[in-house]
Amino acid sequence: MKVVITGASGYVAGRVLPALRERYDLTLLDVKTTDREGAEVEGIILTDLLDRDRDTYREHFRGADAVLHCGFTRAAKPEDRFWAEHDNVKMAYNVYQTCIEEDVRRAVVISSNHAADYYENLIWSDRMEVVTPDMVPLSDNFYGWAKASYELLGFAFATGKVGGGKKLEVVQLRIGGPRETDIDRASSDDLKKLHRGLGAYLSVRDQVQLTVKSIETENIEDENGVPFRIFYGISGNSHNFWSLANAKRVIGYQPEDNSAIKFADRIDEILKEAQSRQYGAQSG
Secondary structure, eight states: EEEEEEEESHHHHHHHHHHHHHEEEEEEEOOOSSSSTTTTTTTTEOOOOOSEEEEEGGGGGGTTSSSEEOOOOOOOOGGHHHHHHHHHHHEEEEEHHHHHHOOOOEEEEEGGGGGGGTTHHTTTTSOOOOOOTTTTOOOSSSOOOOOHHHHHHHHHHTTTTTTTTTEEEEEEEEBBBOSSOOGGOOOOTTTHHHHHHHBBBBBBHHHHHOOOHHHOOOOOOOOOOOOEEEEOOOOOTTTBBOOOOHHHHSSSOOOOOOOHHHHHHHHHHHHHHHHHHHHHHHOO
16 A cells, blocks of 8 residues: 655654554655654655645655645744644645545544543543543643644545545544653652553554554444544553544454553552552551
8 A cells, every 4th residue: 555644754653654664655744854863764755734735745645545644833932832733734634635636545644632632621520431532522722622623624524525525534543642651750649640641551553553454444434424533542551531442343453552561560669659658648
């Protein structure tokens, strides 16, 4: 398969890039050729997907089977956050529209758990237990608002109503915590923060599997015939508070990692510290 990756020098794309190089014929697009450590990423074509003139980059989409959209622009100053996220929504539009124009079948878009991060206020205040992808995306910040906008815009393209009758198959991956270091920030005096870090964890091999199955699963239509899906990008963690049920059902996602097992030694240390703290308080 021929796959275009946007934002190819970024962190999230970099986690899966080695595996995808082995599996697909890749076209890598970004505005820079180095990763966050300054290392060169082989094969990147410098491309500005914010350019409204899609003729400047449509050739890179031509003949592709799928696009993995990881492109993202960040605000330099806090007061510019809305405008940077507004640009990210425009970039998503350019990707969707170019896919339609160049007959790319599917767009797999790196969204974020922050598309629905308002619900975490309810979870950690014990008013809700789990968030599912079919809930209305609600966020209380510009970053999450933009991700939710990617999703809603993607749905419009999947219906065919804004693509001249063509349906673009769209998968949104709400990435959780794609890091091995979140456990290092956990402590015995805030076990909900520990729970959050463990539940959000996404390992590299589970991210690869989720990405590949999102690209390759033949039929992703919903019950109304719209080829649009939202999946949470997390591993099979015992502490999950975002639902993986639809990813398992629709694309056969079978996560191999569980943060409770992977970080068991550190969890044990934290829980022993919490136990000591609690018993010390009681005895005092």
